[in-house]
Amino acid sequence: MSNCLETLKTDIGDLVEITTKEEKTKSETKTSTTYKGTVMPCLKDDVIMIKMSSGYNAGIKKEKIEEIKILSAGETPKHVKTELNIKKEKKLKNISIISTGGTVASRVDYKTGAVHPAFTADDLIRAVPELLSIANISGKAVMNILSENMLPAYWKEVAEHIENEIKNGADGIVIAHGTDTMHYTASALQFMVKSNVPIILVGAQRSSDRPSSDAALNLIASTKFATEGLSGVYVLMHGENGDEYCYLHKSVKVRKLHSSRRDAFKSVNAQPVAKMNMLSKNKKTNEKDYKIEYIADERELKQNITDNSSNVEINTNLEEKVALLKIYPGINSDILKYYTDNGYKGIILEGTGLGHAPETLFNGIKYAIDNGLLVAMTTQTINGRVNMNVYSNGVELQKMGVISCEDMSAETALVKMMYLLANYNLEEVKELIGKNTVGEITKFSLIDLN
Amino acid sequence: MSNCLETLKTDIGDLVEITTKEEKTKSETKTSTTYKGTVMPCLKDDVIMIKMSSGYNAGIKKEKIEEIKILSAGETPKHVKTELNIKKEKKLKNISIISTGGTVASRVDYKTGAVHPAFTADDLIRAVPELLSIANISGKAVMNILSENMLPAYWKEVAEHIENEIKNGADGIVIAHGTDTMHYTASALQFMVKSNVPIILVGAQRSSDRPSSDAALNLIASTKFATEGLSGVYVLMHGENGDEYCYLHKSVKVRKLHSSRRDAFKSVNAQPVAKMNMLSKNKKTNEKDYKIEYIADERELKQNITDNSSNVEINTNLEEKVALLKIYPGINSDILKYYTDNGYKGIILEGTGLGHAPETLFNGIKYAIDNGLLVAMTTQTINGRVNMNVYSNGVELQKMGVISCEDMSAETALVKMMYLLANYNLEEVKELIGKNTVGEITKFSLIDLN
Numbered sequence: 001m002s003n004c005l006e007t008l009k010t011d012i013g014d015l016v017e018i019t020t021k022e023e024k025t026k027s028e029t030k031t032s033t034t035y036k037g038t039v040m041p042c043l044k045d046d047v048i049m050i051k052m053s054s055g056y057n058a059g060i061k062k063e064k065i066e067e068i069k070i071l072s073a074g075e076t077p078k079h080v081k082t083e084l085n086i087k088k089e090k091k092l093k094n095i096s097i098i099s100t101g102g103t104v105a106s107r108v109d110y111k112t113g114a115v116h117p118a119f120t121a122d123d124l125i126r127a128v129p130e131l132l133s134i135a136n137i138s139g140k141a142v143m144n145i146l147s148e149n150m151l152p153a154y155w156k157e158v159a160e161h162i163e164n165e166i167k168n169g170a171d172g173i174v175i176a177h178g179t180d181t182m183h184y185t186a187s188a189l190q191f192m193v194k195s196n197v198p199i200i201l202v203g204a205q206r207s208s209d210r211p212s213s214d215a216a217l218n219l220i221a222s223t224k225f226a227t228e229g230l231s232g233v234y235v236l237m238h239g240e241n242g243d244e245y246c247y248l249h250k251s252v253k254v255r256k257l258h259s260s261r262r263d264a265f266k267s268v269n270a271q272p273v274a275k276m277n278m279l280s281k282n283k284k285t286n287e288k289d290y291k292i293e294y295i296a297d298e299r300e301l302k303q304n305i306t307d308n309s310s311n312v313e314i315n316t317n318l319e320e321k322v323a324l325l326k327i328y329p330g331i332n333s334d335i336l337k338y339y340t341d342n343g344y345k346g347i348i349l350e351g352t353g354l355g356h357a358p359e360t361l362f363n364g365i366k367y368a369i370d371n372g373l374l375v376a377m378t379t380q381t382i383n384g385r386v387n388m389n390v391y392s393n394g395v396e397l398q399k400m401g402v403i404s405c406e407d408m409s410a411e412t413a414l415v416k417m418m419y420l421l422a423n424y425n426l427e428e429v430k431e432l433i434g435k436n437t438v439g440e441i442t443k444f445s446l447i448d449l450n
Numbered sequence: 451m452s453n454c455l456e457t458l459k460t461d462i463g464d465l466v467e468i469t470t471k472e473e474k475t476k477s478e479t480k481t482s483t484t485y486k487g488t489v490m491p492c493l494k495d496d497v498i499m500i501k502m503s504s505g506y507n508a509g510i511k512k513e514k515i516e517e518i519k520i521l522s523a524g525e526t527p528k529h530v531k532t533e534l535n536i537k538k539e540k541k542l543k544n545i546s547i548i549s550t551g552g553t554v555a556s557r558v559d560y561k562t563g564a565v566h567p568a569f570t571a572d573d574l575i576r577a578v579p580e581l582l583s584i585a586n587i588s589g590k591a592v593m594n595i596l597s598e599n600m601l602p603a604y605w606k607e608v609a610e611h612i613e614n615e616i617k618n619g620a621d622g623i624v625i626a627h628g629t630d631t632m633h634y635t636a637s638a639l640q641f642m643v644k645s646n647v648p649i650i651l652v653g654a655q656r657s658s659d660r661p662s663s664d665a666a667l668n669l670i671a672s673t674k675f676a677t678e679g680l681s682g683v684y685v686l687m688h689g690e691n692g693d694e695y696c697y698l699h700k701s702v703k704v705r706k707l708h709s710s711r712r713d714a715f716k717s718v719n720a721q722p723v724a725k726m727n728m729l730s731k732n733k734k735t736n737e738k739d740y741k742i743e744y745i746a747d748e749r750e751l752k753q754n755i756t757d758n759s760s761n762v763e764i765n766t767n768l769e770e771k772v773a774l775l776k777i778y779p780g781i782n783s784d785i786l787k788y789y790t791d792n793g794y795k796g797i798i799l800e801g802t803g804l805g806h807a808p809e810t811l812f813n814g815i816k817y818a819i820d821n822g823l824l825v826a827m828t829t830q831t832i833n834g835r836v837n838m839n840v841y842s843n844g845v846e847l848q849k850m851g852v853i854s855c856e857d858m859s860a861e862t863a864l865v866k867m868m869y870l871l872a873n874y875n876l877e878e879v880k881e882l883i884g885k886n887t888v889g890e891i892t893k894f895s896l897i898d899l900n
Binding site for chain 2: 155359
């Protein structure tokens with residue numbers, strides 16, 4: 001536990017009003033912000049975290065604080081100091097919950113109402129005791145960041161933690177993650193981690209102190225799926241805006257498609273692989289019956305589980321000099337020259353329609369390719385696949401050397417290109433980028449062209 | 451009519467095989483392509499257009515042609531030389547169909563099967579005779595480009611043609627447009643053209659020589675809507691993948707959301723404004739009954755139609771130095787410095803989740819804003835609205851001066867910023883960019899946060 005509160009006269013649980021130092025900006029002369037909320041445990045030495053009444057967290061750099069007013073003193077949650085002593089049940093699987101931060105990990109204590117982030121296994125179990133009947137839970141907070149701040153370097157860290165947990169006997173991994181970039185991380189882990197142990201990323205769109213929180217149900221459902229012996233990386237989130245069911249999505253085929261709804265994540269150009277039906281058992285206690293319904297072929301999902309021994313191998317090499325460039329009318333060709341001249345190794349274009357770019361961009365694309373960059377095409381229509389064979393524009397782009405990413409999302413394509421360029425030579429990457437390697441590209445179906 | 455065929459030994463209707471000259475590229479030593487298709491009328495002197503068996507068109511630069519093999523001679527469509535002589539019916543409204551190119555205009559002749567683009571009103575009427583019973587049709591091909599090649603300069607040209615047509619008595623305008631960037635053009639026209647005359651953009655996802663073409667039905671439905679006296683700019687496309695109904699979408703709330711389906715266009719964060727039900731009257735002749743069903747308040751849509759005189763005013767000023775930048779994990783802050791140092795006046799960020807950008811981008815954003823650029827935030831989740839008040843990351847971005855675009859799409863926001871920066875001073879633009887001006891931003895609804 002970090003000690004951000006050491007030099008401050010406040011403690012976990014206090015209701016405070018924090019005013020930041022005045023800052024000069026160009027447009028406004030001076031600004032200062034006041035945050036009101038309850039002090040949360042620290043994860044970084046230089047940042048104080050508070051839970052605001054909206055249910056959301058704010059992290060304020062200590063150096064920016066002008067004043068902390070204590071509105072009412074809180075009680076430090078006891079369990080921060082004590083440890084639960086739960087024995088492992090031999091018949092249950094061992095599931096490791098790795099927390100990276102985000103709404104799902106910010107406060108899952110939907111029963112006691114205590115204000116604290118649930119970082120350790122103990123915290124999680126106190127908040128969601130149902131987890132104990134599903135598996136032997138061990139938990140670890142490996143970072144505490146809003147997922148908008150996720151970096152490729154953090155993907156590597158998470159992969160390393162996964163490797164450790166599996167080597168230490170985990171039969172399944174659940175990763176609590178902010179939702180903003182959860183699909184990018186899921187794709188990265190799919191490429192970096194080869195294992196027969198299920199890896200399930202889970203988020204929440206509402207923090208657990210809000211009556212409509214999806215945090216507890218998502219955690220339960222993802223932990224259940226983690227005991228199912230599926231191989232690969234998945235994302236679990238609500239399947240509709242109520243509490244009826246969750247979907248398990250394939251890591252490389254899912255995308256955040258709503259800024260606030262609980263069913264924000266959708267499988268794109270694919271079906272979710274499974275559904276977790278959550279039937280009400282007891283309306284008063286909110287107790288549920290959980291029932292898995294496979295949508296994809298269950299045997300196929302479990303095909304790599306040949307014996308009881310877990311295996312894991314990771315490769316965290318990433319080429320970070322890859323750009324994602326969305327095309328729009330009027331986009332200037334010089335932007336490709338900029339990337340080329342600044343050492344980039346590859347560019348994912350998010351083209352229009354079937355995978356097009358304006359003729360006015362052709363010079364820039366040629367320049368990039370002639371200088372050894374890999375340029376690959378995805379589509380900004382989100383749904384549907386790239387097909388650069390039907391219009392002259394696409395044919396020209398292919399002649400220049402632009403490679404189609406088929407029905408792969410721009411987000412997955414970006415991560416895949418980072419991974420490939422760090423691990424293969426350019427000719428190999430050209431072969432692999434538009435081909436299916438881990439489920440990211442699905443076969444061409446005539447249904448698309450109906 | 452341009453004369454691209456003058457120096458070639460082929461004519462409209464011929465089935466040909468065109469082989470291009472060998473070109474040297476860096477990766478492959480030499481490439482040459484062979485296109486097979488039927489010769490179409492020219493629109494540019496230096497490009498020959500052919501219709502391929504896939505139903506799609508290819509334009510091949512004459513200077514790149516090595517050889518043209520005539521596989522079978524065709525008959526020049528007679529109507530290219532003759533004109534229909536149709537009298538105006540006083541009781542019908544006058545609708546101008548302006549063609550900019552794209553699949554819908556490439557071949558609408560779904561009855562005769564003749565191979566030619568339907569550029570003139572005569573062509574359209576021969577291809578879709580139902581249009582005659584709807585309105586007095588006049589038509590004009592003002593350009594013939596694939597919409598992926600659309601430029602802001604062309605938006606201006608289209609606006610000028612609209613102005614002319616309305617001044618010359620048009621009661622409604624239909625614009626045939628390629629689908630790739632139709633939503634960008636629709637937004638641009640909404641900002642540039644103030645008129646009480648309906649302006650309907652229409653496209654097709656299948657060219658009309660394919661049995662599944664949506665071109666004729668979309669043209670009929672859009673022409674019908676153009677006689678309805680709605681004010682504003684709209685997009686009309688199929689509402690589902692069959693031929694049951696079309697949707698009329700508000701220009702500034704629609705987006706292409708599939709690369710190939712006929713119902714590729716969806717209203718985002720809004721309902722379509724109306725539905726055109728197309729009921730089968732006679733299955734053999736494919737005759738239909740068309741019935742309009744308003745989804746938005748019909749009176750509101752028609753409120754500006756106070757008398758019978760059409761009015762129009764255009765403002766085609768656009769600041770083209772505006773960039774659209776999609777955020778992703780690992781994006782480098784220097785890209786904002788690049789735009790700033792290269793004379794850009796504004797940047798639309800397509801952030802994650804509720805409108806976030808990684809902390810690692812903050813320096814670049816500050817640099818842009820400190821140097822007088824306008825930076826505004828949209829979301830890559832497509833659905834849902836930006837809300838930069840709930841997480842610390844969004845709060846920080848606002849403090850820097852980043853303005854929320856609320857529930858406006860990134861595409862509409864880009865066009866709006868181009869328009870505003872050319873017509874208002876920076877302080878005014880800051881006020882207007884996040885406020886509703888022509889229907890592009892809808893009121894905050896609590897439903898989003900359920």
